[in-house]
Amino acid sequence: MRVYYSDVEIFEPLSEQTFPLTARLQLNIEVNGMNGLTRIWKREWPLHFMLIPGLFLVLLFSYVPMAGIIMAFQKYVPNKGLFGSPFIGMKNFQLLIDYPDIGRIFFNTMFIAVMKIAAGLFVPITIAILLNELRREWIKRTFQTLVYLPHFMSWVLLSGILVDILSPSSGIFNQVLGWFGVKPIFFLGSNDWFPYVMVASDVWKEFGFGTIVYLAALTSINPSLYEAAAMDGAGRIKQTFYVTLPGMMPIIVLMLTLNIGNVLNAGFEQIFNLYSPPVYESADIIDTFVYRMGVQQAQFGFATAVGLLKSIVSFLFVSLSYVLAYRLANYRIF
Amino acid sequence: MITDRSLGRRVFIAGNFTFLFLISFLCLMPIMHILAISFSSGAAAAAGKVSLWPVDFTTAAYDNVFGKPEYLRAFWVSIQRVLLGTALSMALMIVTAYPLSKDPRQFRLRTFYAWVFVFTILFSGGLIPTYLTVKNLGMIDTLWALVLPTAIPVFNVILLLNFYRNLPKELEESSRIDGAGHFKTLWKIYVPLSLPALATTGLFTVVGHWNSWFDGMLYMNHTENYPLQTFLQTVIIKMDFRFIKAEQAELMVKLSDRTSRAAQIFVAAFPILIVYPFLQRFFIKGIVMGSVKE
Known part of the structure; x- marks a missing residue:
């Protein structure tokens, strides 16, 4: 049987007073046979997964254009692109x-x-x-x-x-x-x-x-x-x-x-x-x-x-x- | 409340009503004027005889507009972008707002992710880099250019995540105890409960897509790919005949006389005129919810 940290939290049988944090972690590790990070990942991966499409679009259409700001320091020539155009500093x-x-x-x-x-x-x-x-x-x-x-x-x-x-x-x-x-x-x-x-x-x-x-x-x-x-x-x-x-x-x-x-x-x-x-x-x-x-x-x-x-x-x-x-x-x- | 029936009070009530009536009329008048012009004869409109009621009633302008494949094709592009864009935005909004509504104890990187999204409101690369990105992705002249760059509406995500956070925690906990994972909890608990917020944001997305014209002008090289508002922008406002082939020039002149302009404006405004009064109950709730938080 797997006991997750979140389940423990809901029922709260193991409060901070009765069991210090280290003891609770110890208990979890023993029950699940996993270390802390793996356990967190097991619990949280669906949340990361849900963010993938949104993050992808934001990266593509907001953060990639932010990188395009270097054009402000270039004499931009369309067919040479961002990497081929010469830099002209603050001109x-x-x-x-x-x-x-x-x-x-x-x-x-x-x-x-x-x-x-x-x-x-x-x-x-x-x-x-x-x-x-x-x-x-x-x-x-x-x-x-x-x-x-x-x-x-x-x-x-x-x-x-x-x-x-x-x-x-x-x-x-x-x-x-x-x-x-x-x-x-x-x-x-x-x-x-x-x-x-x-x-x-x-x-x-x-x-x-x-x-x-x-x-x-x-x-x-x-x-x-x-x-x-x-x-x-x-x-x-x-x-x-x-x-x-x-x-x-x-x-x-x-x-x-x-x-x-x-x-x-x-x-x-x-x-x-x-x-x-x-x-x-x-x-x-x-x-x-x-x-x-x-x-x-x-x-x-x-x-x-x-x-x-x-x-x-x-x-x-x-x-x-x-x-x-x-x-x-x-x-x-x- | 203490009721006051003094003369001053009555004068105020009458004056206030009249004033607000005039203000409301001022908001409705331009549309009525345009509608009246669109149903008037070209001669009466050109002579400036039309005010709020059609003069020499005729539907010629509408026959003219609906008989033109250019207008209908632009209308169709707009419908496509509204459907695709709204479906995509709503789906993205629902799944993006859920993880971001979690407490950092439940989702450790939540604050980091939230800032990744919020930063895009605070700072942007600007017009030219965005245009070049879309161009380099090969999306020029495709429907995707109108839909994808704005597909993740960060403001609406924030509105929805604040709504999610105000839902009772016990509902989520009980569904988790019953063995539902995050996906099932989202779909079976959060989505049904947030229908008012979804209706609000959905309405704004629909209206936003319908009204959007600048992206069409920026990303579309060929007029046949223009959505309706972009088409109207070039025909009505700029009266820009550069893109128009010689054999179409006559048509464009026809489409830009005063009655036809009015008819095109009215037809483009019509879908919004019928939709918005019905949804007002929802969106008043939604806006207030989004801007005034506890």
């Missing part, structure tokens, strides 16, 4: 620093991303509080279902819709503005408007989805807190500021810290589908720049260098955000 990075538009590209990225983070926090919280004030459950649910509809559509479709709606000649948005005597504005073709249109349309797409988490936090606030506040003479507005918001604070802090990792993600899919050469000045972000350099102009080494810089900075921000989320909101990834 790609020098090129990057000397590139005239690079400062603007980093500025655009962070400008759009930070505005998106701020608006993406403020709007869903406000809407969640307002939705929570609705008394009829079915009205609340209907509104909720409608507001996160855009979240489920791709930026390709939404861009098609936005281009149509915002068109200066026939778009419905400019027609409505026309009623108020505003001259047609070419929202997607003007450097003054473009970044703000990106932020507004991103908020429009994502705010409904964002309300889900905040609504859940709202419903878990103890109702007796509101009653106590009302007894103390707090009106609705004071209740919102002194009961609702503090009750939501942990989840707000969590969402904010997790979003810090996104400061270099200004939204490639959205901007790529909506921008055009006339607005590159205000619209070009790191990801679109990497795409144009790498895929369209085949400057693999240079594009990889730009991408690497972004990956490193993002890595620092994402790590920081997880550390902060752990410290401030006790959030753990796994």
Whole structure:
């Protein structure tokens, strides 16, 4: 008969007090005729086995590309490959620093991303509080279902819709503005408007989805807190500021810290589908720049260098955000 | 709760309702506008007469779209990638999350393995090295390029493993005592109990695959391999005729007039419009579960 360590643990007849660890190991070895490692392997091999396909795919599609980063230090020539291309040290990075538009590209990225983070926090919280004030459950649910509809559509479709709606000649948005005597504005073709249109349309797409988490936090606030506040003479507005918001604070802090990792993600899919050469000045972000350099102009080494810089900075921000989320909101990834 | 029926309160309730109604309308309006355009005549649409209701009702745009083999073929590629991609991702997710949900005492290398997966969220090789990897594997212009690189969704694995961990330990222990191994425990205990979490992640995988267009553009050299969203990206947004042969150019012009564009957008959005309201019960539970942990 085989007695496994795990079985012993379940029944716990041999606790630490009655049998010290060495004695238990001794017992196991005698019963099974195996040493410790073999026994662990016997017990755990199915768990290793289950991870094989996942690990294989992660190695192939995440870790192998990470090795491809050495291209950033090469003058990469496609038909010579990674091993045949000559190394040129930090030249790609020098090129990057000397590139005239690079400062603007980093500025655009962070400008759009930070505005998106701020608006993406403020709007869903406000809407969640307002939705929570609705008394009829079915009205609340209907509104909720409608507001996160855009979240489920791709930026390709939404861009098609936005281009149509915002068109200066026939778009419905400019027609409505026309009623108020505003001259047609070419929202997607003007450097003054473009970044703000990106932020507004991103908020429009994502705010409904964002309300889900905040609504859940709202419903878990103890109702007796509101009653106590009302007894103390707090009106609705004071209740919102002194009961609702503090009750939501942990989840707000969590969402904010997790979003810090996104400061270099200004939204490639959205901007790529909506921008055009006339607005590159205000619209070009790191990801679109990497795409144009790498895929369209085949400057693999240079594009990889730009991408690497972004990956490193993002890595620092994402790590920081997880550390902060752990410290401030006790959030753990796994 | 103390009910308040003062005038101020009533004004607030009415104002709040109106405001939220307008906000909801703002989210629905663009789709309704596109739908109205798609059912209007080309002349009315071009003149900007259409708002939320079709003008000179006609289904010509839809006849046009459904009569084109290019659109239908792209639709079919999308269906294939959704089916294959979702099946693969779900299977991988279920088996990957199980070992990672174990306590390190039960599975010694668990923390190490978990970091191997989590690190891929924190850091990536970037666009170009990933593209070259897929290319070197000979997957360009195959369905595998759309399915395999994203087959293991690490975020969903984390969501599922946290769900597994909240299941009562006693269930697993009793199944182990009854002689079931890890595989049987996973299949007979964990999978049936985690159906809400699986429905959530499954929905997101389906929507993700359906909406994905960039990988199609990156990995497909021939337009006939484009999934629907990539096809629409080139036809509707970029109006890119570079890949189109001369005899197809006329068709492309037809497909890119305003009513046809609207019809194509609506047809591509339609599957999602019908699926998502039904699954909302599941996914609200799932999202909240994944983001707010004890």
